[in-house]
Amino acid sequence: MNTLLSRANSLFAFSLSVMAAVTLGCFVTTAFKDRCVPVQLQVSRIMLKNVEDFTGPRQRSDLGFITFHITADLEKTFDWNVKQLFLYLSAEYSTKNNAVNQVVLWDKIVLRGDNPKLRVKDVKAKYFFFDDGNGLKGNRNVTLTLSWNVVPIAGILPLVTGSGHVSVPFPDAYEIMKSY
């Protein structure tokens, strides 16, 4: 250890090892934590139309419109290893054509340091709720759930679903006149 280069080399190797150890510690201490919190969801308004799917496949598909409220306290989910939470509200339902359908209607990014108490009222869906076909008409059971993807500073990327969902039936007839 008598030249600048070998000293710099040792310092560099040591700092890399220390950083690796701290990262591993961050990962191990938070890997098995339960990140589920209760969520309150309400749906205030639903409308159903049948139009040509302009977002992709050009076929006449069911287009749903939903207005909802979400309340959740995400404080328990954050810890020293969480960089952000990617929240998404997804609608899950089953149709004649497809056994499982999942459509993300709304999403939000909650960064570390942001207000963890989520409270949104009278929010319309951010993304078009097109079905693959005409399966929303008269669908008795469309379930809305709020889930979040925990993005850590280093470690696992789990998908957690909040406890609390709301199931709504869709109307039997298409709305032709009114717009949403």
Place this chain on the structure above:
Amino acid sequence: MGRQAQGQVVRLHEGIQPRNRSGLDIFGDLRKMNKRQLYYQVLNFAMIVSSALMIWKGLIVLTGSESPIVVVLSGSMEPAFHRGDLLFLTNFREDPIRAGEIVVFKVEGRDIPIVHRVIKVHEKDNGDIKFLTKGDNNEVDDRGLYKEGQNWLEKKDVVGRARGFLPYVGMVTIIMNDYPKFKVGICVSVFVRVLSVGAFPGGAAELQSSSSVLPLVLLQSLCSEPKISVST
């Protein structure tokens, strides 16, 4: 007395080698080593190379994905993933694709895979799945990125699902890709150090640090093949 001192000085002068050697001295060192030491060094190097390869192939088998570690190249998933972050992928067939998952997929005609989030899933009774993706930082979904006329992705397009994340580490791969001379320079310099230091006792510590750098450099080289980086 003077002659003794002279003899001692001569002996000392022959025995000491300067610590800082340039690369050209390596041939002098090689000649000084006997054949056995040379074979040992070559075997040492070969073992390091094959360990790196075994680790990589083992990961491919363990995760079921053809490229279990990828580097994020673009900012379309910010603020979650930035350029230079490392992602660990798995691709188990039993896991169904569900909305909200981060998938790495390949589009026909593009050789660099893309990492985005699934926003729509339609699965039939027999297990056929079609899904749509969108980057968190993009305004619109990925239909503009798919092949002409393609509206959905299928399971066969998936390279893997992102399960783990490590920040900044992938920057080395990006640098080595953008400046290939850097990668060659590192490999050559580590190779030279392994050979030159290993020939002399007392260089054990430096040999250890060099031989731990080399498998990492090799792993990075394997990671930086074009089909393994991830973009958009």
